[in-house]
Amino acid sequence: MPVELNHMIVHARDNRASAEFFASLLGLEITAEWGPFIAVELNNGVTLDFAAVPPETITPQHSAFLVSEEEFEAAYARILHRGIEHYADPHGKQPGAINHNDGGRGVYFVDPVGHLFELITVPYGGWTSPLHT
Structure with a gap:
């Protein structure tokens, strides 16, 4: 298995x-x-x-989720509508923006507890990376 x-x-x-x-x-x-x-x-x-x-006892964690373009679009619209602070980078140096890494789109946001969530439409290294073939 x-x-x-x-x-x-x-x-x-x-x-x-x-x-x-x-x-x-x-x-x-x-x-x-x-x-x-x-x-x-x-x-x-x-x-x-x-x-x-x-x-x-809560230690903030980082979790990334691979989503479709449509799912990204819908989630990002909700982020904007709710006024959720978001960033194009994990260090918060590019507020209010998304990134276009690996030919896709990505965004980082923090949940109410402090966990850093990331949404990406293309996996790290792109779809042609040996990790994703």
Whole structure:
């Protein structure tokens, strides 16, 4: 069996608010709730399981999501409509912009907890990279 990512736990102050923020921004739905987890399933079956934890235990993480041009367009429109601070780069030096790395489009934004999320339409290295053939 090949190695595949099944789920990732995302720490949050309020698991419902974080799951709803992420799901609504990307046009996804909350797919399950159990114990301390509220799950949002991605198109490839991987779930992000948002878990409420004490704020002092949250270490911001960076997660990147490969999306279609249409999904990027819709998510970016939501980012603009909601006034979510966003950047063309991970260091926040290009505010209010997107990038065109590897011939695609990309944007970085921070969720309410401080996790850095990235949306890209072309994988790093482009579609012809040996990593993506």
